[in-house]
Amino acid sequence: MTDGTPPMKSVIRAFEVLDVLWEVNGAGPSEVATRMDVPKSTAHVYLRTLEETGYVINEGGEYRLSHRFLTTGSRLKHRSSLFRASEANLRELARETGELVSLVVEEAGRSVILHVESGNRSLELGIYSGMVTPLHTNATGKAILAHLPADRTDEIIDTHGLERLTDETITDKETLHAELETVCECGYAVDWNQQVKGMGLIGAPIIVDEQLKGAAGVVCPTGRIKDETYQRELLQKLEGMIDSITIKYRYGT
Amino acid sequence: MTDGTPPMKSVIRAFEVLDVLWEVNGAGPSEVATRMDVPKSTAHVYLRTLEETGYVINEGGEYRLSHRFLTTGSRLKHRSSLFRASEANLRELARETGELVSLVVEEAGRSVILHVESGNRSLELGIYSGMVTPLHTNATGKAILAHLPADRTDEIIDTHGLERLTDETITDKETLHAELETVCECGYAVDWNQQVKGMGLIGAPIIVDEQLKGAAGVVCPTGRIKDETYQRELLQKLEGMIDSITIKYRYGT
DNA sequence: GGCCCCGTTCGGAAGTCGCGAACGCGACTC
DNA sequence: GAGTCGCGTTCGCGACTTCCGAACGGGGCC
Numbered sequence: 225m226t227d228g229t230p231p232m233k234s235v236i237r238a239f240e241v242l243d244v245l246w247e248v249n250g251a252g253p254s255e256v257a258t259r260m261d262v263p264k265s266t267a268h269v270y271l272r273t274l275e276e277t278g279y280v281i282n283e284g285g286e287y288r289l290s291h292r293f294l295t296t297g298s299r300l301k302h303r304s305s306l307f308r309a310s311e312a313n314l315r316e317l318a319r320e321t322g323e324l325v326s327l328v329v330e331e332a333g334r335s336v337i338l339h340v341e342s343g344n345r346s347l348e349l350g351i352y353s354g355m356v357t358p359l360h361t362n363a364t365g366k367a368i369l370a371h372l373p374a375d376r377t378d379e380i381i382d383t384h385g386l387e388r389l390t391d392e393t394i395t396d397k398e399t400l401h402a403e404l405e406t407v408c409e410c411g412y413a414v415d416w417n418q419q420v421k422g423m424g425l426i427g428a429p430i431i432v433d434e435q436l437k438g439a440a441g442v443v444c445p446t447g448r449i450k451d452e453t454y455q456r457e458l459l460q461k462l463e464g465m466i467d468s469i470t471i472k473y474r475y476g477t
Numbered sequence: 478m479t480d481g482t483p484p485m486k487s488v489i490r491a492f493e494v495l496d497v498l499w500e501v502n503g504a505g506p507s508e509v510a511t512r513m514d515v516p517k518s519t520a521h522v523y524l525r526t527l528e529e530t531g532y533v534i535n536e537g538g539e540y541r542l543s544h545r546f547l548t549t550g551s552r553l554k555h556r557s558s559l560f561r562a563s564e565a566n567l568r569e570l571a572r573e574t575g576e577l578v579s580l581v582v583e584e585a586g587r588s589v590i591l592h593v594e595s596g597n598r599s600l601e602l603g604i605y606s607g608m609v610t611p612l613h614t615n616a617t618g619k620a621i622l623a624h625l626p627a628d629r630t631d632e633i634i635d636t637h638g639l640e641r642l643t644d645e646t647i648t649d650k651e652t653l654h655a656e657l658e659t660v661c662e663c664g665y666a667v668d669w670n671q672q673v674k675g676m677g678l679i680g681a682p683i684i685v686d687e688q689l690k691g692a693a694g695v696v697c698p699t700g701r702i703k704d705e706t707y708q709r710e711l712l713q714k715l716e717g718m719i720d721s722i723t724i725k726y727r728y729g730t
Numbered sequence: 731g732g733c734c735c736c737g738t739t740c741g742g743a744a745g746t747c748g749c750g751a752a753c754g755c756g757a758c759t760c
Numbered sequence: 761g762a763g764t765c766g767c768g769t770t771c772g773c774g775a776c777t778t779c780c781g782a783a784c785g786g787g788g789c790c
Contacts, residue, residue, distance in 0.1 A: 229739070231526035233777070234747065238488040239530040246549070249556070253768060263749055268769065273484035277492040281585060285768055291582070291589045291607065294554055296499070297547030298607035303502070319597070329544070332534060336544045344572070354544065354551030482770065486746065487778065506737060516780050521738065538737055 241270045242289065245280065250288030297354060304329075306430065306437050307338055309473035313465045314440070318343040321461060324351065324443040328364040328427070330372070330436075333380040335365040338438065347445060349423055360400055361389050363413040363427030364441040369400075370407035371429045371436045377404070392417040412459055416446045424449035426458055428466055432473045440466055494523045495542065498533065503541030550607060557582075559683065559690050560591055562726035566718045567693070571596040574714060577604065577696040581617040581680070583625070583689075586633040588618040591691065600698060602676055613653055614642050616666040616680030617694040622653075623660035624682045624689045630657070645670040665712055669699045677702035679711050681719055685726045693719055 237260075244259050245251060253271055257264035271287045274280035281290040301307050310327050318325040322343035328335050337355040359365030359380065369377050386395045394400045407413040416424030426449065427441030442458050449455055490513075497512050498504060506524055510517035524540045527533035534543040554560050563580050571578040577599035580592045590608045612618030612633065622630050639648045647653045660666040669677030679702065680694035695711050702708055 229522060229525065230777095231529045232487055232491070232522055234485055234487045235491040235523070235526045236529060238485070238491065239532070246552075254766080264768080265750075265770080266748055269482060269485055269747080270488070272482065272769090273488045276484045276489060278585070279492070289549070289553055291550070291553065291584050291591070293546055294550030294591075294607035295589070295609055296542070296607075297544070297550035298605050299499075300542055300544065301547055302603075302605055315595075331544050332531070336548070338544070338547075342568075350555075352551050352555055354547035354549075356548055483746095507735080517737080518739080518781080519779060522778080525738095 238270055238274060241267070241274060242279065245287060245289050250283075250286050252285055252287065256287070301338055301353065304338065305473060309476050310430075310440065310469045311339065313468050313472075314339060314341045317341070317442070317461060317465045318346070321442060321458060322346065323458070326351065326364060326441050326443060327438060328368070328441065329438040330359065330365075330368045333359070333384050335359045335362070335368065347423060347443060349420060349443070351443065357419060358384060358387050358389070360386050361393055361415070361419040362441070363415045363425035364439040365427075366404060366407050366413040366415065367427040367429040367439040367441075368436065370404040370413065371431065389419050390417050390421050394418065412463070414449075414455070416449060422446050426455065426462055428459075428462055430466055430469055430473075432470055437473065440469070491523055491527060494520070494527060495532065498540060498542050503536075503539050505538050505540065509540070554591055554606065557591065558726060558729075562729050563683075563693065563722045564592065566721050566725075567592060567594045570594070570695070570714060570718045571599070574695060574711060575599065576711070578718075579604065579617060579694050579696060580691060581621070581694065582691040583612065583618075583621045586612070586637050588612045588615070588621065600676060600696060602673055602696070604696065610672060611637060611640050611642070613639050614646050614668070614672040615694070616668045616678035617692040618680075619657060619660055619666040619668065620680040620682040620692040620694075621689065623657040623666065624684060642672050643670050643674050647671065665716070667702075667708070669702060675699050679708065679715055681712075681715055683719055683722055683726070685723055690726065693722070 240260060241256060244256050248255060248259070253264045253268040256271065257267035260267065271280065271282070275282050275287065279290055279292045280287050306329065307327065314325045314327055318341035322345040324343065324346035325341045326337055327339045329338050330336070335357045337351065337353055339353050340351055357365065359369050369380070381397065381400070386397070386400065387393070388395050394403065412426060412428040414426050422445060424444050424446040425441050427439050429439045430437045440462065442462055449458070493513060494509060497509050501508060501512070506517045506521040509524065510520035513520065524533065524535070528535045528540065532543055532545045533540050559582065560580065567578045567580055571594035575596035575598040577596065578594045579590055581588050582591050588610045590604065590606055592606050593604055610618065612622050622633070634650065634653070639650070639653065640646070641648050647656065665679060665681040667679050675698060676696060677699040678694050678696050680692050682692045683690045693715065695715055702711070
């Protein structure tokens with residue numbers, strides 16, 4: 225983690241080119257060169273090289289990101305033990321409840337949505353597989369934070385801070401720690417309007433052999449989830465699902 | 478397209494490192510070095526650099542691909558006009574028919590599955606968003622080949638050949654061209670057992686303003702799809718869906 | 731305690747990358 | 761239709777980076 229040897233400039237730049245291509249949704253060498261403030265011959269070599277890797281496509285002089293990212297990303301997801309153990313159960317819960325069900329893992333101190341399954345009345349809030357959010361802004365993230373080793377939790381909070389996404393986001397360390405303790409005791413977490421106004425979530429950790437693997441959650445409109453009876457029903461089903469997942473993960477295929 | 482200037486060695490190698498990390502599902506510098514036949518100090522610099530980009534994660538000396546691939550891939554998909562115009566309709570068709578519904582685009586002469594929606598009785602054949610297949614082995618691919626400019630179609634066939642995936646795969650140019658002509662006339666394509674034994678597909682192109690955007694298809698067990706009445710029913714629904722998608726794409730959000 | 735293997739760091743030498751200038755092409759202007 | 765502009769692409773030389781072997785420090789296993 226120390227900065228003993230500097231990273232490779234050309235590789236870093238290659239990924240900057242990818243970023244630029246993403247931002248402008250495809251461009252020629254000239255535009256990339258302008259945006260990166262390099263000669264266009266330089267931009268050209270990078271583009272040609274990236275094309276060779278297959279992650280960039282050249283369509284008549286216009287270079288753009290290829291779907292190889294999608295391919296690699298999906299393969300990673302489908303190889304994940306957690307996903308494999310969960311997929312069927314997530315789908316079943318989504319069918320049963322009609323809500324959006326999500327599977328989340330922690331990576332680099334942030335929450336990555338590994339998979340979502342939508343039910344027939346689930347929200348369309350732009351939640352997608354691969355989406356990255358801060359951990360402290362939603363129930364699944366809090367479930368993870370609560371069950372991570374304490375020092376890791378602190379490190380994450382210190383590194384990433386407590387960004388405010390809505391006016392109900394927890395942005396105070398004390399409040400968060402208090403909440404995490406409750407989450408730890410109850411075994412599940414809840415939030416509403418903390419990430420997106422109008423969206424609520426129940427989340428619980430997936431723990432196999434005392435090791436935190438991720439979390440699963442049910443996403444609802446705040447209105448629905450505020451009903452205590454419904455909330456309890458969802459929680460019970462969620463925990464049932466997580467039990468199945470845990471077993472499948474532990475002994476599974 | 479010519480090989481005037483050689484590609485950048487370090488960038489190419491960086492992506493080779495990514496490939497290796499994928500293959501071995503995470504490794505340290507030593508293992509990467511062995512596999513790539515370079516000194517481990519070299520492997521180390523690459524790994525450190527890739528870590529900096531966020532596409533690789535270092536977990537206590539073990540480097541592995543991060544979920545950033547999934548994130549980038551999903552963002553690409555969700556930004557695609559075709560996907561945005563299609564998503565709701567695909568889901569609806571999957572619900573209605575209970576079958577697997579897929580959305581496919583051509584990239585670099587191959588078929589990329591942009592999205593799949595599964596119904597309640599759909600096959601579990603390892604079809605996933607991001608999956609890449611040869612175009613000539615399935616109905617959606619053939620629908621695309623049939624509606625691409627003729628020279629492009631020939632170029633693709635010449636470049637990629639006609640790989641055999643099952644004993645019913647079309648591997649003969651003449652046969653394929655004849656079939657493509659029929660597909661062009663009928664406006665839809667069919668296959669069974671050409672890609673995977675037991676799997677059948679009806680596919681039709683998505684064409685907006687005379688421009689081929691991709692194809693959509695319904696995937697069934699061969700048994701079910703061989704029933705002509707059912708096949709006709711699916712086809713009708715598929716074409717209805719594609720009409721909606723076309724309109725949404727043309728005038729949509 | 732000693733061994734081995736790993737991830738990591740370092741500094742010099744070889745070689746690649748970076749750059750400016752120039753080419754060929756198409757679109758658009760006059 | 762000639763001229764101009766802007767684009768993607770190519771080329772070759774100088775300078776900076778990558779590359780490498782050797783060495784360091786730490787962890788696990790005998």
